[in-house]
Amino acid sequence: MPHRKSLASVWRRIPQRYRMESTMCETCGTYFFPPRNFCPTCRRKSKIKHYAAKGTGKVYSYTVIHVPQEGFELEIPYVLAVVELDEGAKLTAQLCDVDLEDLKIGMPVEVTFRRISEGKGGGIIHYAYKFTPISGQNK
Amino acid sequence: MAGIVGYGAYIPRYRIKVEEIAHVWGKDARAISGGLGVKEKSVPSLDEDTITISTQAARNALEYCGIDPQKIGAVYVGSESHPYAVKPSATVVAEAIGATPELMAADYEFACKAGTAAMQTCMAFVDSGMVDYGLAIGTDTSQGRPGDPLEYTTAAGGAAYIIGKKDTVADIEATYSFTTDTPDFWRREGEPYPSHGARFTGEPGYFRHVRGATEGLLEKTGYKFDDFDYVVFHQPNGKFPMRMAKKFGIPKEKIEVGLLTPMIGNTYSGSTPLGLAAVLDVARPGQLILATSFGSGAGGDSFAIKVTDKIHKNPRPVKDYVERRSYLTYGEYIKHRKKIRM
Numbered sequence: 001m002p003h004r005k006s007l008a009s010v011w012r013r014i015p016q017r018y019r020m021e022s023t024m025c026e027t028c029g030t031y032f033f034p035p036r037n038f039c040p041t042c043r044r045k046s047k048i049k050h051y052a053a054k055g056t057g058k059v060y061s062y063t064v065i066h067v068p069q070e071g072f073e074l075e076i077p078y079v080l081a082v083v084e085l086d087e088g089a090k091l092t093a094q095l096c097d098v099d100l101e102d103l104k105i106g107m108p109v110e111v112t113f114r115r116i117s118e119g120k121g122g123g124i125i126h127y128a129y130k131f132t133p134i135s136g137q138n139k
Numbered sequence: 140m141a142g143i144v145g146y147g148a149y150i151p152r153y154r155i156k157v158e159e160i161a162h163v164w165g166k167d168a169r170a171i172s173g174g175l176g177v178k179e180k181s182v183p184s185l186d187e188d189t190i191t192i193s194t195q196a197a198r199n200a201l202e203y204c205g206i207d208p209q210k211i212g213a214v215y216v217g218s219e220s221h222p223y224a225v226k227p228s229a230t231v232v233a234e235a236i237g238a239t240p241e242l243m244a245a246d247y248e249f250a251c252k253a254g255t256a257a258m259q260t261c262m263a264f265v266d267s268g269m270v271d272y273g274l275a276i277g278t279d280t281s282q283g284r285p286g287d288p289l290e291y292t293t294a295a296g297g298a299a300y301i302i303g304k305k306d307t308v309a310d311i312e313a314t315y316s317f318t319t320d321t322p323d324f325w326r327r328e329g330e331p332y333p334s335h336g337a338r339f340t341g342e343p344g345y346f347r348h349v350r351g352a353t354e355g356l357l358e359k360t361g362y363k364f365d366d367f368d369y370v371v372f373h374q375p376n377g378k379f380p381m382r383m384a385k386k387f388g389i390p391k392e393k394i395e396v397g398l399l400t401p402m403i404g405n406t407y408s409g410s411t412p413l414g415l416a417a418v419l420d421v422a423r424p425g426q427l428i429l430a431t432s433f434g435s436g437a438g439g440d441s442f443a444i445k446v447t448d449k450i451h452k453n454p455r456p457v458k459d460y461v462e463r464r465s466y467l468t469y470g471e472y473i474k475h476r477k478k479i480r481m
Contacts, residue, residue, distance in 0.1 A: 014234060018231075018234050018235040019234075019235065019237055052237075073481075074185055074474060074477075075185055075186070096184060096186060097152050097184065099465075112191075112195060113191050113194040113195060113198075113235050114184075114186040114187065114191050115185075115186040115187070115188060115190075115191060116186070125188075125190075125222055125223070127190065127191065127231060127235070130186070
C-alpha cells in the first residue's frame with residue numbers, strides 16, 4: 001500500500017481500506033479487489049456489482065521484508081502477503097501478530113484494522129486492513 | 140429501559156513483565172509486583188492505537204449481537220490517548236464498522252472513566268428515543284514516563300458496548316455518578332506523559348469517588364452489596380479494587396472474575412468496561428452486577444446491571460485475549476511505545 005500524499009486519494013480509498021468494499025462481475029462471477037468498474041474478461045458484457053468482503057481468506061504467498069520502505073523502519077522484519085479472500089480475489093497486505101516461524105502458505109487469516117503509516121510532522125494517520133492468523137481467540 | 144445489546148473486548152497480544160521493567164531501573168521486582176498486585180501488562184503493537192483497538196472491540200460487539208451497523212445512531216469513544224488532538228477517533232471507528240453517515244459521534248476524555256461516561260450518554264439517547272442503538276467504547280494505550288511507578292501498570296486495551304432497548308443481554312437498571320474537582324492525576328496539552336499526586340491518588344481520588352458513586356447507586360436503587368453476584372471496580376492496580384471490596388465487606392470471589400489488572404495492567408478507559416465484559420462472559424440470566432468506574436480529576440460512575448435470559452456465549456471472550464500473549468524485552472517495549480527519539 002504505497003504512501004500517498006494526496007488527502008483526497010486517501011479519503012477516496014476509505015471504503016476499500018476500512019471495510020474491504022469492492023466490486024464483482026455478475027456475468028462471470030469474478031470478485032475484484034481493489035474495485036474495478038469494468039470486467040477485463042466480459043468487457044462490454046460486464047455487470048459490475050458492489051460487495052464487501054467477509055475479511056477471511058488464506059495466505060497465497062508471502063515474503064518477509066528486511067529492507068523497508070521509508071516509514072516502516074521500526075516494523076522490520078515484517079510480513080507482506082498475497083491473501084486469497086474466500087470470495088476469490090487476491091490482494092497484497094501486511095500480516096500482523098504473527099510469528100515468523102509459524103508462517104505457512106495456505107494458513108487461514110482474517111482481517112484486522114491497523115495503522116499503516118503516518119504523514120511526517122503531524123500529518124494524517126493512514127488506517128487500513130491487515131491480516132492476522134485465525135487461531136486461539138479468533139476461532 | 141436501556142441495556143446492553145452486544146459487547147466486545149480487545150487486548151493487544153504483547154506483554155511486558157513487571158520484573159523486566161524493575162530490572163532496568165534497579166528496583167526490587169518482587170516488592171513492586173506484590174505492592175501493586177500486577178505481574179505483567181499489555182503493550183500495543185506498533186500499528187495499534189486507540190482507534191484500532193476501539194474498532195476491533197466494536198467489530199467484536201457487532202459480531203456478538205449481529206445487528207446492522209447502519210442502525211447505530213451514536214458512537215462515543217472514551218480515551219485519554221486519542222491519536223489526534225483534533226480529529227475524532229469516533230469518526231474513524233464509525234466509518235470502519237459501517238455506521239456512517241447518519242449518526243451522532245464524538246470523543247470523550249475523563250481519565251480512566253471516559254468509557255463509562257460514553258455508556259451513560261448512549262443510555263440517555265436510547266431512553267429518550269433519540270437513537271435505537273448507541274455504541275459506547277472505552278479504550279486506552281496509556282502512557283507512563285520511563286522510571287515512573289506508572290510505567291509498571293500503564294497498559295492497552297478496550298471494550299465496546301452496544302446500548303439499546305430491544306433484545307438486551309443485560310439491562311442497566313440504574314446509574315449514579317459522583318464528581319468533584321480533585322487534582323490527583325493530569326496531563327497538560329502537549330505533554331507526552333501524565334503527572335500524578337502519588338499517594339494523593341488513593342484516598343482523596345480513587346477511594347472517595349468509587350465509594351461516593353457506589354453508595355449513591357445503592358441508595359438510589361435500594362440494593363445491598365449482598366444482592367450483587369459480581370462486582371467490578373476500576374482497577375488501576377490489583378490492590379485498590381480488592382481494598383475497596385474489603386471495606387464494603389464484598390467477598391473476594393465476587394470481584395476476582397472481573398479483575399484483569401494483575402494479568403494485563405491498567406487499561407485506563409478500558410479498565411471497567413473490560414472487567415465488566417469478563418463478567419458478562421460468565422454471567423447467567425438473572426444475575427446482578429455492580430460496576431463502578433473511576434476517572435482522575437475526578438469522578439466515579441456506578442451501574443447496576445441485571446443479566447437477561449438473552450445472554451449467550453461470547454465468540455471472542457476476554458479470557459482468550461488475556462491468554463494470548465507474547466513477551467517483550469524492555470528494549471522492544473520502548474520501541475513499541477515509541478519512546479526512542481530517532
